[in-house]
Amino acid sequence: MYQTILQYLKRYDFSFIGSFFAIFLIGVLNLYSATHSQTHEGLGDLYRSQIIWWLLATVVAIVVSIVFNPKTFERVSYFAYGVTFFLLILVMVMGDVGMGAQRWLNLGPIRMQPSEFMKLGLAMALARYFSRVSPEKELSLIDLPVPGLIAGVPAVMVILQPDLGTGMLLLLIFSLVIFYKRLKWKTIISLSLVAIVGGVLMYNFGLREYQRKRIHTFIDPYADAKGSGYNAIQSEIAIGSGRLFGKGFKNSSQASLQYLPENHTDFVFAIFNEEHGFIGSVFLILLYLILMSRLIWLATSVQRFYDSVLVIGIMAIFFWHTFINMSMVSGLMPIVGIPLPMMSYGGSAMLTYGVCIGMVTAISNSRNFFN
Numbered sequence: 001m002y003q004t005i006l007q008y009l010k011r012y013d014f015s016f017i018g019s020f021f022a023i024f025l026i027g028v029l030n031l032y033s034a035t036h037s038q039t040h041e042g043l044g045d046l047y048r049s050q051i052i053w054w055l056l057a058t059v060v061a062i063v064v065s066i067v068f069n070p071k072t073f074e075r076v077s078y079f080a081y082g083v084t085f086f087l088l089i090l091v092m093v094m095g096d097v098g099m100g101a102q103r104w105l106n107l108g109p110i111r112m113q114p115s116e117f118m119k120l121g122l123a124m125a126l127a128r129y130f131s132r133v134s135p136e137k138e139l140s141l142i143d144l145p146v147p148g149l150i151a152g153v154p155a156v157m158v159i160l161q162p163d164l165g166t167g168m169l170l171l172l173i174f175s176l177v178i179f180y181k182r183l184k185w186k187t188i189i190s191l192s193l194v195a196i197v198g199g200v201l202m203y204n205f206g207l208r209e210y211q212r213k214r215i216h217t218f219i220d221p222y223a224d225a226k227g228s229g230y231n232a233i234q235s236e237i238a239i240g241s242g243r244l245f246g247k248g249f250k251n252s253s254q255a256s257l258q259y260l261p262e263n264h265t266d267f268v269f270a271i272f273n274e275e276h277g278f279i280g281s282v283f284l285i286l287l288y289l290i291l292m293s294r295l296i297w298l299a300t301s302v303q304r305f306y307d308s309v310l311v312i313g314i315m316a317i318f319f320w321h322t323f324i325n326m327s328m329v330s331g332l333m334p335i336v337g338i339p340l341p342m343m344s345y346g347g348s349a350m351l352t353y354g355v356c357i358g359m360v361t362a363i364s365n366s367r368n369f370f371n
Helices: 002-011 015-035 046-067 070-075 077-094 114-132 145-159 164-181 185-206 209-219 230-242 268-301 305-329 347-369
Strands: 096-098 101-107 110-112
Touching: 015 046, 015 268, 015 347, 046 347, 070 077, 070 114, 070 305, 070 347, 077 101, 077 114, 077 145, 110 114, 110 347, 114 145, 114 164, 114 305, 114 347, 145 164, 164 305, 230 268, 268 305, 268 347, 305 347
Parallel strands: none
Antiparallel strands: 096 101, 101 110
């Protein structure tokens, strides 16, 4: 029995759970540092809740990686998508309103954000669809309406909550998956033109006034330094004041003096920059790059096409979250509500990441255990 367990552990791929833990450890310390002076606002204990959510997510990841054969993921892909889609409908009907948006469901003591789960549901549904419909074929425009609806309908539902950031993220996950699936050059050019025209129409007719302000703020945050540009300016100040080595743990003036709002969610990377400087930020980015590179390696190593597309879909979830969050707090993109994986506070997001880590670990393990 002991030898069997030892042999199993030797063949178990710990790299994904290891990356999950390493980034979380930095994140929870950063969360404590960012909120320790805000106990009177009820934020001082957020790091404890984050630890609980991470422990739960880790248990889920380990169970998924051990119990489930990757073929099971393929069988339940549409079901998982359907459940998350149904939850989005419930949000529209009976969702809890907070901060001007209807994004959450209250299920007894549990408050969840279904749009977080839809990211994984979408990746699974796209992997199932493309694995069954001409997996080796380059995609033309005629091949995109069905998968486009699979991604587009929930994206529109999320944007209407309103949550423009997460809605656009669903479309970006779809974009990365179809590029991995391979597009004809004519299709790439056509989609680029559609994206440009769609962006113009969205800006003029689809965005709310505060969402347009975010774009204006990105172009010139100092035009309204005490209003819409305030967060962007304070974030850049936090990053710049960190310099090479940072101010040190718990020494962020932007957090302790509460100059930077949402420093436990959207702007955790700015606080981390201020306290640990350029060197600390490079180290954190390297951890994310290790996770991304392992996911790309896995996607190109598996034999089943479904597994490959699913891993790319999960990689897209981590990549776009990381890229957009770091870019927006650095002033390279407009500010949208996109959290930084394993760093930003959030239970629904942490559970989603845990399931993702469990699934890619199961797929990696299957190369040794089931082939």
